[in-house]
Amino acid sequence: MAENSTGRGEPSRTLALLWGEPTETPKRKGPPRSVTVDQVVGAALGLADEHGLAAITMRAVAERVGVSAMSVYTYVPGKPELLDLMVDACYAGMTRTPWGRRGWRSRLAAIADTNRELLVAHPWLTEVAALSRPPLGPGVMAKYEHELAAFDNTGLSDVDIDAALTYLLGFVQAHCRSAHDAARATTDTAMSDAEWWAANQAVLARAFDAESYPRAVRIGSAAGGAQGSAWAADRAWEFGLARTLDGLAALIGEQ
Amino acid sequence: MAENSTGRGEPSRTLALLWGEPTETPKRKGPPRSVTVDQVVGAALGLADEHGLAAITMRAVAERVGVSAMSVYTYVPGKPELLDLMVDACYAGMTRTPWGRRGWRSRLAAIADTNRELLVAHPWLTEVAALSRPPLGPGVMAKYEHELAAFDNTGLSDVDIDAALTYLLGFVQAHCRSAHDAARATTDTAMSDAEWWAANQAVLARAFDAESYPRAVRIGSAAGGAQGSAWAADRAWEFGLARTLDGLAALIGEQ
DNA sequence: GTTGTACGACGTACGTTGTACAACGTACAA
DNA sequence: TTGTACGTTGTACAACGTACGTCGTACAAC
Structure with missing residues (x-):
């Protein structure tokens, strides 16, 4: 596997899977399928x-x-296509309430908040390159x-x-990716941010x-000093x- | 290897390498070193x-x-530390002209432009998580x-x-990462954006x-339709x- | 009822990755 | 001259995605 990004499989095959494969005819040859595509994606x-x-894996x-x-x-044809299905399933599961009479600023803030919640619930999404060639499934479209x-x-x-939406989502993605990276750093290295900071400061001081x-x-x-804490992440988000x-x-323009 | 991120090694060892290891004493035992750390990083x-x-690899x-x-x-202790050295070397190689009497907006635009040039010259930097726990070497510090x-x-x-600088650099990183992902998509899949778009559109039309x-x-x-082209990337950058x-x-506040 | 065939499931195997380990040779210190 | 510390290298291992071949099953045709 080269990298984690969507859109690496044959488009027609991927699209058929995304939109629910009409080849799901009840009568097939051979032994019955023991599980379903949804179960695979869910796992x-x-x-x-x-x-x-x-x-x-x-x-x-x-x-x-x-x-x-x-x-x-x-x-599933392979791992890239499985990634496509996962991304689309995540998007499909988001709650979408109608916009009503709110102003644009409130609406855009809601978009940002909702996407942040999505990326907090599924942090791995920040590591997937799904901006170019997104999986054009029902979730992405909706x-x-x-x-x-x-x-x-x-x-x-x-x-x-389109540019404004891309810009807004780009900020959310970048922020959540940083937050996720910071969180991973503490778990991967079994070293808290405070410890890492202290260890570096001690050596840096005379270096x-x-x-x-x-x-x-x-x-x-x-x-x-306060980096990595939830408080700092929230401050960066609001900022x-x-x-x-x-x-x-x-x-x-204001309105 | 779990992931591509900086700051995964022992801080003291990494810092010694970053700042030029005073253990480079001329008299060592054993056979002479056949190459140098700089050559390894350069390779x-x-x-x-x-x-x-x-x-x-x-x-x-x-x-x-x-x-x-x-x-x-x-x-080098391992691949994570090698990544640290690479990142710091990239930063160290950037040209830094004094700010003079320019206004803040011109200065910040210059920061953005310079960083974009860096990420265009070294696209792989957009794939490295170097925001939390950056390699605290001379390049990063400068x-x-x-x-x-x-x-x-x-x-x-x-x-x-600090928040404003992080925000500005976050935009640059996000933009260049998207551009790099789009460029990779065409090379990795041996399929141009136009072809991919057409192939999807054909199936989507009746799906x-x-x-x-x-x-x-x-x-x-x-x-x-125009996505992936250099023109579109430049438009997105300006926007x-x-x-x-x-x-x-x-x-x-304006001034 | 018999047989052909298409298909799902699975075990094995290959190449690639990072790197632990042990063997070997070299050059300085005593 | 000898001991020792260190650079270099080959081998080896576990984990990865997945190509391939085999096997058993269940429908279709007769």
């Missing part, structure tokens, strides 16, 4: 949610659904349609709407000339979301 | 720049510098110090300066009800950078 989702993206998925490793390949509707009556052009980096020492120690919406406000 | 950088992050690095695979481990200096006389607090997703069809086809600076302007 992969469970593994990813519980133990991270690296825990998704074909063998592990197979064991979780109760078949042998190679049998998984009769349900999510895209719903989020585009939030831009109704903003006066933006179609191109700007380099503090006067050469006055701002870095002053600002970095203040900002780095970034406010900046992002302010930036879009300059384009849309 | 890894060359591989990554030419063939992507996945091309960095210990065996490939070893072959490029002309030693056996296991000999690399006498220069870059951090220089970019913090761009916020002199903005009136922001230390905490806000789902277009009237259920009016906005997605209208806006998506317009925006998706995002303008939004980001506008958002920060609401915090800093």
Whole structure:
């Protein structure tokens, strides 16, 4: 496997799986299928949610659904396509409440919050490259349609709407990815951020000339000391979301 | 290897390497070292720049510098530490011109442009998680110090300066990561974006009800048709950078 | 009822990854 | 001259995705 990204399989085969394969005719030859595609995807989702993206191995998925490793390949062409199905299933499961009469700023904030909740529930999604060539399944389509509707009556052009949505989601993705990376760092290295910081500070103190980096020492120690804590993550979220919406406000205009 | 992220090694050993290891005493026992740490890092950088992050294998690095695979481990504790050194070396190589009398918006735009150039020259950097627990070497420190200096006389607090810089760099990273993912998609799958789009459109056309997703069809086809092209990437960059600076302007205040 | 055939399941195997380990040779210190 | 510390290397292992071949099953045709 080269990398974790969507859209690496044959489009027609992937699309058939995404949209529920009409080849699910009840009468087939051979022995009956012991599980379903949904069960396979569900097992992969469970593994990813519980133990991270690296825990998704074909063998592990197979064991979780109760078949042998190679049998998984009769349900899914390969691991890339399985990733596509997982992503679309996640999007499909999001709750989508109609926008009502709220203003655009409230709507966009809701989009950001909802996507953040999604990425907190499924942190591995921040590691998957699903922006170019997303899996064009029902989940992705419904999510895209719903989020585009939030831009109704903003006066933006179609191109700007797409750009603005991409920009907003890009911020959410970047933020959640950083938060997820920070969380993983503590678990992967069995070393808390405080310990890591202290260990580095001790060596750094006599390794380099503090006067050469006055701002870095002053600002970095203040900002780095609290890094990794939930409080810091929430502060960064509020800061970034406010900046992002302010930036879009300059384009849309207050109303 | 679990994942590609920095800061996974023992801090003291990593820091010693980053800051030039005073254990480079001329008189050692045993046979002389056949290469240097810099050569190892340089070989890894060359591989990554030419063939992507996945091309960095210990065996490939070893072959490029002309030693056996296991000999690399006498220069670098392991692959995570090698990544740390690569990241710091990239940052150290950036050109840093003093800020002069330019306004904050011009300075921040320069930060964004410079970082974009860096990520275009080394696309694999967008795949490395180096935000939490960055390698605290001379390159990272110099870059951090220089970019913090761009916020002199903005009136922001230390905490806000760090948050604003993180926010700005987050946008650059997210944008370049998307661009890099899109570029990789065409090379990895031996299928151009146009082909992929056409193949999907053909199947999608009869697979789902277009009237259920009016906005997605209208806006998506317009925006998706040109996706992946350099022109689209540049448009997204200009759009995002303008939004980001506008958002920060609401915090800093025009001047 | 018999047989042909298509298909699901599975075991084995290959190449690739990071790196632990032990053997071997080298060059300085005593 | 000898002991010792260290660089180099080959071998080996576990885990990964998945190609391939075999086997058994259940429907279709007769």
